[in-house]
Amino acid sequence: MTIKQTKKSELVGEGVGFDRIRRITGYLVGTVDRFNNAKRSEEKDRVKHGF
Amino acid sequence: MERLIQKRNGDLVPFDPMKIMNAIHMASQAVQDNMTPADYTYLTQKVCDMVSGVDVPTVEQVQDCVEETLIRYDFASTAKAYILYRAEHSKIRDSEAYLMDIYNRLTYSSAEAENIKRENANIDGDTAMGTMLKYGSEGSKYFIVNHVLPADIASAHANGDIHIHDMDFYMLTETCCQIDLIKLFADGFSTGHGYVREPQSIQTYSALACIAIQANQNEMHGGQSLPNFDYAMAGGVIKTYNKEYYHALEAFAEAALDYEPGKAQALKKVIQAEIPDPIRLEKEDEFLEALLDVLHDSLDEDTIRKMHRFSVRQAAESTTTQTRQAMQALIHNLNTMHSRAGAQVPFSSINYGTDTSPEGRLVIRTLLDATMDGLGAGETPIFPVQIFKVKDGVNFNPGEPNYDLFQQAIATSAKRLFPNFSFIDAPFNLPYYKEGDPNTEVAYMGCRTRVLGNNYDPSREVTFGRGNLSFTSINLPRLGIEAHGDIELFYKKLDDMMDLVIRQLLHRFKIQSAKKVRNYPFLMAQGIWIDSENLDIDDTIGEVLKHGTLSIGFIGLAETLVALIGKHHGESEEAQKLGLEIISHMRDKLDRESKETGLNFTLLATPAEGLSGRFVRIDRKKYGEIPGVTDREYYTNSFHVPVYYPIRAYRKIELEAPYHAFTNAGHISYVELDGDTCKNLTAFEAIIRYMKEQGIGYGSINHPVDRDPICGYTGVIGDVCPRCGRREGESVPLEKLRELRKKFPNVPNFVQ
Incomplete structure (x- = not known):
């Protein structure tokens, strides 16, 4: 991703999302955007485990 | 008037009973089927009679009549062959159109819109080479299904009974290999594209480790792993330390003793000739003793000691x-270097944690530091997958030599998700362990694959140079649904399905076995695969491949249990008991198969990335939406307790652990922690x-790792970034980033 600064406004970040890294099998995946539909849905369903 | 028949494309042609x-x-x-010529004539006449009432019959109608006639006159096996033949041809017609449709979608749609381009999340389906790879892959699958696989196996794959993983590589290669770099580096090696000498420094060791992974990745369809990363890299550290020591010694001689460069070099050569072994970290005093011995005629003791102290400090x-x-x-290389013509980076794994030498320890410590620091802009590294080997007596308890590194691994994993943890003391791993080897x-x-036991050659129950040959997964929930609560029927169906998969794995193995060393200029010609160093370039590889594993995988144990008895193993003791019975049944059958064939049939808790959605999609169409079974977009990973089911971390571990013992081809369990728990390293x-x-x-802990690329914050981000306060897509003033940078040095600087 190239992030450009807008000269006039002295602002940066317009249109730039957050990276969200998740483990998918044993692998990590850089961002949820690259998950297939089933894994996206699985990721969304994951609940945290308490002690 | 001439009788006509209508072809599938609508054309009318003369009706010919001979056909x-x-x-x-x-x-x-x-x-x-022992039919006589009279039978042929008789049956043909019957078919013609049946269609005589229709003005212009279609090909499909005539074929229906053939089927019916064969069955009615009790030629059951011929009927079956005819049905298969029909099914196969209709499949070919369908898939031709199907393939062209796929090419269309690959060409004209983005990965964002097309699930098919996101089958594997670490392959970029939007790039030219990513798309080219998919053309090749889809074309290859078409070829395999229609021209290579036995009809019933092709049909089992197509209808979702089973999934043949990496089917596009069916005719080509194996899954993965544990690469022993120590063996590879000795005397140098060739990548298939050029020869490299034995590396002489830690930096070259690290660079060549990446090259080896890359070269092997291009010859196999699965990931590549280094099983002894710490031990292998330690060799490079020894060489660097020794080199730097002598470098400093020469510098000392020139600066402090006023030697000419030539004389300083001569001094070094004298020492090296007398003490051929390299100086080692933490063994400097031994070296000093030898040095005093060698130089006592040429330098006074005080000078020698001073020179040594200086050189050790510099070298260290x-x-x-x-x-x-x-x-x-x-880490940078493995996250950026290309494989498969640029479509992906190599899928790399490194295992470490048990080398207690000071050199090995330095490697582990600095690797964990580098992982903690992240990539250039502080991003979390995706590759290599890091696996910290936990072992009693080595790193698990306070006072053990690498306990500090275990602690560092925990702190690193809590921030960066890696390393994962493997357990040598697990009851099914420990029997193979020999201290010091x-x-x-x-x-x-x-992803989770493991080799160790070796039924083909029990004297070689080792890790190095071995890997999985291929694996195929069974759609377990479907067998559960079709058993309609009848457990006995379920086992019958399971055995039949496993027999089919065993036949398929052997079919693939036969193809793999016929390949030659020259088909794998790195994997086989450089002796990476076990025993391949004994083969010539035109030898076939079938015999050495027998050290590898043929694995049956499974998905959706949880959904299977719900289909069978209404509950999954997270919510019912009875279900857990049945779950363990099913999985141990599968393992027993594979053990028996291994014994009979002399091969290594193993049971895999399938990673199931691309597969998780495929089976359930087909099953929902077939059986409708069954609560707890087909009502989600995915089947649960292998033997996992479903991700949506609330359960305590300890309980999840207790329930999943016994399945690890059965799944000898590989397994992983993880628990999900929230961001705050994760900061608590004791927890x-x-x-x-x-x-x-x-x-x-093999296990690990999942927790959210988010990052704002604008201000560089890494941690949990909800809707708003806790550091710079922006929402996704919003901009922030550069002035604000300048302010933040004073407090957080890792805030990226966008002003060039």
Whole structure:
């Protein structure tokens, strides 16, 4: 991703999302955007485990 | 008037009874049904009679009549052959259109819109080479299904009974290999594209480690793993330390003793000739004794001691710096270097944690540091998958030599998700372990694959040079649905399905076995695969491949249990009991198969990335939406307790651990922690320790790792970034970033 600064406004970040890294099998995946539909849905369903 | 028949494309052609007779003849020949010529004529006449009432019959109608006639006159096996023949041809017609449709979608749609381009999340389906790879892959699958696989196996794959993984590579290669770099580096090696000498410094060791992974990745369809990363890299540290020591010694001689460069070099040569072994970290005093001995005639003792002290200090500092840089470079390289013509980076894994030598320890420490620091802009590294080997007596308890590194691994994993943890003491890993021989330590491939037992050659129950040959997964929930609560029927169906998969794995193995060394200029010609060094370039590889594993995988144990008895193993003791029975039944059958064939049939808890959605999609269409079974978009990963089911971390570990013992081809369990729990390292460690106690083989802890690329914050981000306060897509003033940078040095600087 190239992030450009807008000269006039002295602002940066317009249109730039957050990276969200998740483990998918044993692998990590850089961002949820690259998950297939089933894994996206699985990721969304994951609940945290308490002690 | 001439009788006509309508073809599938609508054309009308003359009706020819000979064609019917030929079809019946071919079907009966295929199964040797002992039909007489009189039978052919009789049956053909019957078919013609049946369609005589129709003005212009279609091909499909005539074929229906052939089927019916064969069945009615009790030619059951010919009928079956004929049905298969029809099914196969209709499949070919469908898939031709199907393939062209796929090419269309690959060409004209983005990965964002097309699930098919996101089958594997670490392959970029939007790039030119990513798309080219998909063309090749889809075309290859078409070829395999229609021209290579036996009809019933092709049909089982197509209809979702089973999934043949990496089917596009069916005719080409194997899954993965545990690469022993120590063996590879000795005397140098060739990548298939050029020869490299034996590396002489830690930085070259690290660079060549990446090259080896890359070269092997291009010859196999799965990930690549280094099983003894710490031991292998330690060799490079030894060389660097020794080199730097002599470098400093020469510098000392020139600066402090006023030697000419030539004389300083001569001094070095004298020492090296007398003390051929390299100086080692933490063994400097031994070296000093020898040095005093060698130089006592040419220099006074005080000078020798001073020179040694100076050289050790310089060498230690420089070696630490170089090792640190080498580990940073390794992580950067493995996250950026291309494989498969640029479509992806190599899927790499490294195992470490048990080398207690000071050099090995330096490697582990600096690698963990580099992982903690992250990539250039502080991003979390995705590759390599890192696996910290936990072992009693080595790193698990306070006072053990690498306990500090275990602690560092925990802190790193709590921030960066890696390393994962493997447990050598697990009851199914420990029997193979021989102290001091890393080749007997279990190592995992990133996703979860494991080899160790060896039924083909029980004297070689080792890790190095071995891997999985191929694996195929069974749609377990479907068998559960179709058993309609009848457990006995379920086992019958399961056995039948496993028999089919065993036949398929052997079919693939036969193809693999016929390949030659020259088909794998790196994997086989460089002796990476076990025993391949004994083969010539035109030898076939079938015999050495027998050290590898043929694996049956499964998905959706949870949904299977719900289909069978209404509950999954997270919510019912009875279900857990049945779950364990099913999985141990599968393992027993594969053990028996291994014994009979002399091969290594193993049971895999399938990673199921692309597969998780495929089976359930087909099953929902077939059986409708069954609550707890087909009502989600995915089937649950292998034997996992469903991700949506609320359960305590300890309980999840207790329930999943016993399945690790059965799944000898590989397994992984994870628990999900929220961001705050994760900051509590004591809690994090408690979970890892519990995994070990319960007999987990390979595990890790998941927690959200988010990052704002604008201000560089890494941690949990909800809707708003806690550091710079922006929402996704919003901009922030540069002035604000300048302010933040004063407090947080890792805020990226966008002003060039």
